[in-house]
Structures are given as C-alpha cells and as structure tokens.
Amino acid sequence: MRCEQCREKFSDLYAGELSASEAELVRGHLASCPHCAAAYEQFAAAVAAVRGLEPVVPPARLLDDIRTSLEATRAPSTLAHRVGKLGPVIAAAACFVLVFIGVLTYNNYRPGTALDLRPPSAIPGQVLREEAPQPQTEPVTPEASEAPATVAEKAEAAAESEKAAETATKPAPEPPSLPPAPVVATPPAPAPAPPPVSPGPGEVRAEQPAPGAEGVTPSAAASTGGGPEAPRGPRRAIGALDLAAARRDEEGRYFAKTTETAPADKSLAALAPVPETGKLFVRFIPPQLRQIGQPVTSAVALSCDKSLPEVAVRVETRRQMRLLHSENGYVYRGPLTAGEAKQVEFKLVAQQQGTQRLRVSVETPVTGLEAQMEVVLPGFETTAVQSPQDPLGEPITVTFKETPLRQALLQIARQGRVNLVLGSGVSGQRVTYSCLDTPAGSVIRILADADGYQVEFQDNTYYISGAQ
Amino acid sequence: MPNSDSQLVAKAKSGDRHSFDLLVEQNYLLVYNTAYRMLGDSASAEDATQTAFVRAYRSLKRFRATSAFSTWLYRIVCNVCLDTIRSHKDETVSLEVVYDDGDDPQQRPLPDESAEPGAYIERSERQRLVHRAISQLAEDYRMVLVLYDITGLSYEEIAETLEIPLGTVKSRLNRARLALKDIIAPDLELFL
Numbered sequence: 001m002r003c004e005q006c007r008e009k010f011s012d013l014y015a016g017e018l019s020a021s022e023a024e025l026v027r028g029h030l031a032s033c034p035h036c037a038a039a040y041e042q043f044a045a046a047v048a049a050v051r052g053l054e055p056v057v058p059p060a061r062l063l064d065d066i067r068t069s070l071e072a073t074r075a076p077s078t079l080a081h082r083v084g085k086l087g088p089v090i091a092a093a094a095c096f097v098l099v100f101i102g103v104l105t106y107n108n109y110r111p112g113t114a115l116d117l118r119p120p121s122a123i124p125g126q127v128l129r130e131e132a133p134q135p136q137t138e139p140v141t142p143e144a145s146e147a148p149a150t151v152a153e154k155a156e157a158a159a160e161s162e163k164a165a166e167t168a169t170k171p172a173p174e175p176p177s178l179p180p181a182p183v184v185a186t187p188p189a190p191a192p193a194p195p196p197v198s199p200g201p202g203e204v205r206a207e208q209p210a211p212g213a214e215g216v217t218p219s220a221a222a223s224t225g226g227g228p229e230a231p232r233g234p235r236r237a238i239g240a241l242d243l244a245a246a247r248r249d250e251e252g253r254y255f256a257k258t259t260e261t262a263p264a265d266k267s268l269a270a271l272a273p274v275p276e277t278g279k280l281f282v283r284f285i286p287p288q289l290r291q292i293g294q295p296v297t298s299a300v301a302l303s304c305d306k307s308l309p310e311v312a313v314r315v316e317t318r319r320q321m322r323l324l325h326s327e328n329g330y331v332y333r334g335p336l337t338a339g340e341a342k343q344v345e346f347k348l349v350a351q352q353q354g355t356q357r358l359r360v361s362v363e364t365p366v367t368g369l370e371a372q373m374e375v376v377l378p379g380f381e382t383t384a385v386q387s388p389q390d391p392l393g394e395p396i397t398v399t400f401k402e403t404p405l406r407q408a409l410l411q412i413a414r415q416g417r418v419n420l421v422l423g424s425g426v427s428g429q430r431v432t433y434s435c436l437d438t439p440a441g442s443v444i445r446i447l448a449d450a451d452g453y454q455v456e457f458q459d460n461t462y463y464i465s466g467a468q
Numbered sequence: 469m470p471n472s473d474s475q476l477v478a479k480a481k482s483g484d485r486h487s488f489d490l491l492v493e494q495n496y497l498l499v500y501n502t503a504y505r506m507l508g509d510s511a512s513a514e515d516a517t518q519t520a521f522v523r524a525y526r527s528l529k530r531f532r533a534t535s536a537f538s539t540w541l542y543r544i545v546c547n548v549c550l551d552t553i554r555s556h557k558d559e560t561v562s563l564e565v566v567y568d569d570g571d572d573p574q575q576r577p578l579p580d581e582s583a584e585p586g587a588y589i590e591r592s593e594r595q596r597l598v599h600r601a602i603s604q605l606a607e608d609y610r611m612v613l614v615l616y617d618i619t620g621l622s623y624e625e626i627a628e629t630l631e632i633p634l635g636t637v638k639s640r641l642n643r644a645r646l647a648l649k650d651i652i653a654p655d656l657e658l659f660l
Contacts, residue, residue, distance in 0.1 A: 007642075007646060008639075008642060010642060010646065011642040011645060012638075042653060043646065043649050045649075046648045046649040046652055047617065047645055049594065049652065050617045050645075050648065051617050052595075052598075053599065053618060054595065055497070055501050056501055056504050058496075058500045058504075058510070058513070058514065059514065062517065062518075063493065065514065066492055066496060066517065066518050066521050069521070069522050070489070070522060070525055073522055073526060074485065074525075402604065404604075
C-alpha cells in the first residue's frame with residue numbers, strides 16, 4: 001500500500017469503518033511507515049480538536065433579530081401593496097375600458113367605417129363626406145365648409161384614442177426593483193479597476209466601471225488588484241432609497257436597507273444628480289500621538305472628480321478603542337464637491353495599551369463607488385508617545401503557511417509596531433513565508449512586492465494599494 | 469409533549485406563525501454555530517442565521533416532507549454561507565476572534581503578542597487556533613467538515629444537504645481533515 005492510498009483511508013480508519021482486510025492493510029502500512037504513522041497521529045489529534053470545539057453562544061439579541069426579520073417578512077400588506085399586486089389586473093381592465101371608449105368614440109364620429117389613421121390627404125380618392133353614411137342623409141351644404149376640418153379633427157381624435165388604447169395595452173410599469181441590500185456588514189470585494197493615472201501615496205482610489213463592462217465588479221473600492229466578481233444590478237437612484245429607514249437601521253449602514261413598500265424619499269430629488277461614474281480618492285491620516293485614555297485626532301481626506309450629493313464616512317473600532325462624537329460610527333455625512341479635498345477629522349480614545357485597529361469605510365450613492373481600509377495603529381502607551389519614527393519598525397519572526405495576504409500583513413504590522421493602511425484592492429492571495437528577526441517594514445515590502453502591490457511610506461505609515 | 473419538527477412544519481405551512489417561531493427557537497443555536505464555523509466570525513454568522521430563517525419561511529410551502537426539516541434547513545444555511553463566502557472573497561480579513569471557553573462570547577481582539585512575549589497557552593488558545601484553521605480551509609472542504617464533525621450530520625444527511633454523492637462527502641471530509649492537520653501542524657504540541 002502506498003502512502004497516498006493509506007492517507008485516503010484515515011477517516012475510515014478513525015471511524016472504524018474499514019473492513020477487516022482493509023484495516024489490516026492500513027495498520028500494516030502504519031507500522032512500517034513512520035511518516036504515515038506520525039501523520040495519522042496528527043490527523044487524529046486534529047479531528048479530536050475540531051470535535052472538541054465548544055458551542056458558541058450567540059448574542060442574546062439574535063433570536064429577537066430573527067423574529068424581527070420574520071415579522072418584516074410577514075408584515076400585513078398595506079392597501080398600496082395590495083393595489084400594487086393587482087397592478088397588472090387593473091392595467092388590463094383599464095386597457096379594455098380605454099379601448100372600448102376609444103372604439104365608441106370613433107364610431108360615434110364615423111359609424112360604420114373602418115379606422116383609417118392616415119391623414120385625409122393621404123387617403124387616395126378620399127371623399128370625406130362620402131365615408132360617412134349618415135351624413136349622406138343630411139343636407140350637404142350646411143356642413144360643407146366645416147367638413148374637412150371636422151373630419152381632420154375626427155381623424156386626429158381617432159388617432160389619439162387609438163394611441164391611448166395602445167398606451168393602455170402596455171403593461172403597467174412595475175416599481176423599479178432595487179438590488180437586494182447587502183445583508184452583511186463586511187465590505188464587498190474589490191473591483192479590478194483600471195490602472196491609476198497618478199496614484200498619490202497612501203491614497204485609495206475608487207472608480208465606478210463603465211456601464212455594461214462585463215466581468216467587472218461595480219462594488220467596492222480601491223484602484224487596482226483583486227479578482228473579478230459578479231456584477232451588481234443597475235445603479236440605484238438616490239431618490240429611491242428609504243433614507244428614514246436606513247437611518248433607523250441598527251447597523252447604521254447608510255445604504256444597506258431598502259424596503260419595497262416604503263415610499264420613495266423625494267426629498268433628495270432636488271439635489272445634484274448622482275453621476276453615473278466617478279473616481280473617489282481616500283487617504284487615511286493617522287494620529288501622531290499615541291496615548292491611551294486621551295483623545296487623539298485622526299482624519300480621512302476625500303476627494304472626487306464629480307460632485308456627489310451625499311457621501312458617508314464611517315469608522316468602526318474594536319472594543320478597546322472608542323470613537324467620540326459619532327452616531328453609529330458615522331463621522332461625516334454630507335456632499336462632496338468635485339475637486340474639493342475634504343478632510344474629515346475624528347477623535348479616538350484608546351483604552352488599552354498596544355496596537356489598535358480600525359476600519360474606515362466611505363460610501364457614496366453611486367453603486368460600486370466606495371472605499372474601505374483596514375488600519376493598524378501600534379504603539380499606544382500610558383504616556384504620550386509620538387507615532388513610530390523608525391520606518392522599518394521592529395524586527396519580527398514569523399512563519400506563514402497558505403495564510404491570506406491581508407491577514408499576514410496585518411499581523412506583521414501589529415508585531416512590528418508599524419502603521420499600516422490596507423486598501424481594499426489588496427486581495428486574498430495566500431502566502432507561504434518565513435523570516436527570522438527581519439524588520440517589519442522590509443517584510444511588508446517583500447510580501448507586497450511579490451504580488452505586485454504598491455507600497456508607499458508616508459506620515460510614518462505604510463500604504464498598500466492594488467497592483468498596477 | 470414537545471412538538472416534533474414535522475408537526476410544527478405542518479402547522480407552519482398551514483399558516484400558523486407561532487409554529488414557525490417554535491421551529492426557530494429549536495434550531496437557531498445549531499444554525500448559528502454552523503454558520504459561525506463556516507464563516508469564521510460572529511457578525512457574519514448572525515446575518516447568515518437571520519437570512520436562512522427568512523428564506524426558510526418564505527419557501528416553506530415548497531418544503532416536501534421527503535427529507536427532514538433540519539436537512540432542508542441546513543441546505544438553506546449552507547447556500548447562504550456559500551453566497552456570503554463567495555461574495556466576500558478577497559475582502560477584508562476579520563480581525564475578530566471569539567474565545568470559546570464558555571465565557572462572554574462577545575468578540576475580543578487578537579492578543580497583542582508583542583505586549584505579552586511570554587504568553588502561556590490556554591485551552592481557549594487551542595480553540596482559537598482550530599477555529600482559525602477551519603476558516604482557512606477551502607469552502608467545499610470546510611462545509612463538509614463543519615457539518616460532520618461539528619453539526620453532527622451523517623454522511624447521508626450531508627450528501628442530501630449539499631446534493632453531492634456519498635463518496636464525495638467521504639473524500640472531501642478526509643481531505644478537509646488532512647488539510648486541517650497540516651494547518652495546525654506547527655502548533656500540534658498543544659493538541660497531543
């Protein structure tokens with residue numbers, strides 16, 4: 001028995017599901033092959049470890065949240081909703097009525113004749129008054145002067161009634177269906193955007209791909225890198241969002257939730273129109289001082305090539321860091337003028353020593369035009385400390401085996417006490433790497449360069465963005 | 469006498485909302501744990517759990533009693549989790565880890581090893597390592613491993629849930645376990 005064949009039987013052997021002869025073969029191989037014997041011992045330990053995982057208790061609110069979701073699904077239909085459901089039936093009934101009225105109207109003008117919508121002058125040999133049997137019985141002279149105009153009006157009326165009937169036969173347009181709101185809070189995958197024209201250091205650029213581009217993700221942010229993902233639905237008109245419901249949303253996701261039955265919010269209709277495409281530039285400015293218990297100021301710099309009626313900047317912190325003066329993590333909600341560099345400052349308070357982490361999201365009403373960054377800020381101490389000055393950080397010893405690149409970089413920054421901002425264009429390739437006492441900054445560059453990502457060092461921070 | 473799933477399903481299909489609510493109460497913990505192990509973090513697991521029950525409610529009328537309700541429900545859970553995994557490929561890696569030692573399950577940050585150079589390994593550390601290792605498996609392997617070794621479904625139930633042949637279930641499970649062994653190999657002394 002070869003080693004590969006033996007290892008394919010590990011699960012069956014562990015479960016005692018091998019036949020007697022098979023079990024004898026496998027055990028015989030294990031007795032003679034120390035590698036497989038060690039592998040089986042590790043295999044058994046791994047299985048036991050998985051089975052030994054203790055059940056996780058969910059947050060207490062989960063059951064209530066499920067019930068709330070179900071109630072929303074079961075919500076009794078409003079009159080508008082019921083009428084909406086009957087829309088096609090009503091439309092068909094309306095068509096019939098309109099056609100009937102149209103036919104009656106036309107026939108009242110020209111009874112017994114077929115509909116001819118051509119202008120009278122185009123009808124060969126058309127003698128207007130001979131078409132109508134009834135007028136033949138009437139004195140001609142009194143009507144002669146008015147007949148042409150009258151008949152033209154009648155033809156026009158007939159044409160209009162016919163047109164109305166045609167319009168009425170079209171199915172009533174359904175309310176625009178909004179793309180399903182993202183259920184989860186984690187950001188969508190990065191888009192394979194075109195190469196940046198002039199990437200500024202530390203900048204995250206987001207660009208709305210051209211409509212109709214196949215295989216291009218209209219979802220998230222940064223400028224380069226990432227694999228293709230399924231395209232989203234058509235751009236949502238900002239006026240179609242139920243902003244009141246969105247603001248009440250517990251998660252605080254600005255554009256996450258929409259309701260089909262909620263009336264469209266017309267309040268934004270008067271604002272500047274949402275552009276079809278756009279380029280968004282985002283840069284995180286880390287705090288210079290790193291003292292726990294004291295507010296430290298960070299900032300996000302934004303700019304866009306097109307004016308946006310509303311942009312939202314959200315900061316999510318971990319439990320040992322608090323964001324001040326914020327509702328649901330939003331530090332800015334407002335317009336962004338084209339070409340204007342807007343700097344949004346916010347204050348953080350670290351409550352624990354060591355490395356802090358946060359996530360910065362920028363949302364816009366343009367589908368797919370958004371940005372997200374993971375930020376690592378090491379070095380929070382009890383006394384005020386300037387942000388790390390050594391660009392290379394501390395030497396680290398790490399071993400990665402098929403570790404997602406983003407996870408590896410974040411761990412390096414944490415251990416090496418360097419500031420790091422990861423653009424969402426840095427995707428999840430897996431790395432296998434090992435080093436001993438190597439400066440963290442060097443390791444970051446090695447791993448990032450290996451996958452073709454851009455590394456910039458500015459304001460004592462490593463900024464990693466998608467590949468060129 | 470507590471209602472069985474089949475009794476509750478029959479009542480729920482005929483419009484009894486309370487019966488479906490009972491089905492939720494009886495199953496949500498396992499559903500959450502399954503989603504949590506598949507997706508790796510609490511927030512995603514909560515969302516997936518809610519989505520799964522909403523989908524189940526909406527499609528309950530199409531459920532035929534040819535399979536167990538739990539099997540049908542887990543199929544929905546797996547589809548929701550797969551959708552979540554695939555939509556979040558190449559995205560931000562969650563930095564949140566739950567310590568599974570029975571204490572407050574609120575999310576806690578990764579330990580800052582630079583601040584604890586001599587940190588000793590606890591049982592919770594083993595749990596954390598295994599949970600992280602499971603998250604690193606390919607989704608097809610992860611799904612079978614979670615359903616078999618954590619959720620406790622049989623080979624046949626998994627085959628029905630994932631709509632794959634029985635042989636495929638067994639081979640994927642074996643490969644998943646071998647892959648898991650390799651991932652935790654550097655820290656295996658914790659488990660021996």
